[in-house]
Amino acid sequence: RINNRKLLQGYLLDQGLTAEGVGAALKVIDAIEKVSRERTLADLATHAGIDAATAARIVDLVTRPVTIAELRAIEGGDLYREGLDELGQVADGLAAFQVPAHRWRIDLAIVRGLDYYTGTVYETQLVANPEVGSICSGGRYEDLASNYTKAKLPGVGISIGVTRLLSRLFDAGLLKPGAATPAAVLVTVMDRAQLPYYLGLATALRSAGIATELFTEGKKVGDQLKYADKKGFRLAVIAGETEIAAGTAVLKTLSSGEQSTHPQGDLADAVRRVLAG
Numbered sequence: 001r002i003n004n005r006k007l008l009q010g011y012l013l014d015q016g017l018t019a020e021g022v023g024a025a026l027k028v029i030d031a032i033e034k035v036s037r038e039r040t041l042a043d044l045a046t047h048a049g050i051d052a053a054t055a056a057r058i059v060d061l062v063t064r065p066v067t068i069a070e071l072r073a074i075e076g077g078d079l080y081r082e083g084l085d086e087l088g089q090v091a092d093g094l095a096a097f098q099v100p101a102h103r104w105r106i107d108l109a110i111v112r113g114l115d116y117y118t119g120t121v122y123e124t125q126l127v128a129n130p131e132v133g134s135i136c137s138g139g140r141y142e143d144l145a146s147n148y149t150k151a152k153l154p155g156v157g158i159s160i161g162v163t164r165l166l167s168r169l170f171d172a173g174l175l176k177p178g179a180a181t182p183a184a185v186l187v188t189v190m191d192r193a194q195l196p197y198y199l200g201l202a203t204a205l206r207s208a209g210i211a212t213e214l215f216t217e218g219k220k221v222g223d224q225l226k227y228a229d230k231k232g233f234r235l236a237v238i239a240g241e242t243e244i245a246a247g248t249a250v251l252k253t254l255s256s257g258e259q260s261t262h263p264q265g266d267l268a269d270a271v272r273r274v275l276a277g
Contacts, residue, residue: 001107002122004087005139007071008108010080011061015054023115024048029062030111037063062108071106086119118142120156132168135161183211184275186228187237188221197244201237201267208268210275229254235271 121139138158145153
């Protein structure tokens with residue numbers, strides 16, 4: 001679904017709204033799909049100072065399907081025409097890229113609530129699951145970069161709702177939960193006062209080319225091992241007061257519970273043997 005903020009802003013200005021009223025009206029329109037028509041009309045009156053007839057005309061326009069030809073038939077000022085021309089260019093581009101007509105439409109209720117959007121805006125949905133909401137949205141901004149540089153750097157941005165998409169993929173059985181870490185080994189921490197020792201264990205394993213994670217939260221070892229099992233680690237390294245005093249560490253295979261003790265300098269070789277087996 002695509003729109004152009006200039007077009008909508010221009011239309012609202014042409015209805016007699018002030019610049020402040022336009023800003024308020026855009027915020028109301030941005031929420032139009034979440035509330036009733038009556039609530040939208042009331043909010044336009046309350047927040048944007050729009051009379052009932054004008055509010056109804058605005059809501060009627062932004063809630064019905066429209067074409068470029070229909071929008072060209074509307075008398076509008078310079079800002080409206082500028083936005084319409086830009087929207088027409090996007091529509092022409094979609095046609096040139098042979099995007100099927102049923103895959104996109106003009107939707108004047110697409111506003112994007114952030115004021116830094118200045119032109120084309122868009123939102124996408126899963127056609128078969130519209131209740132999921134917008135999954136990929138963004139738009140054009142002429143001068144957002146000026147917050148960080150004196151150069152004028154217009155751009156186009158888009159964000160993807162990864163969490164929403166993954167949730168739907170898991171629900172549909174298209175993705176299966178699995179190991180959530182690329183590391184094979186978790187170095188647990190029994191005594192945070194001895195953190196340098198644990199850091200040394202993790203560093204030695206990493207230097208040997210073994211993907212290793214160091215547990216940094218202040219939790220009991222049992223909770224750390226539960227975390228390791230849940231995340232898919234194959235091995236856990238454990239070192240308490242006795243092991244630290246002896247310069248050793250316990251290597252535990254999480255799938256079987258088997259464990260063995262090794263000198264710190266031999267730990268990497270021991271890990272390799274277990275992983276190879």
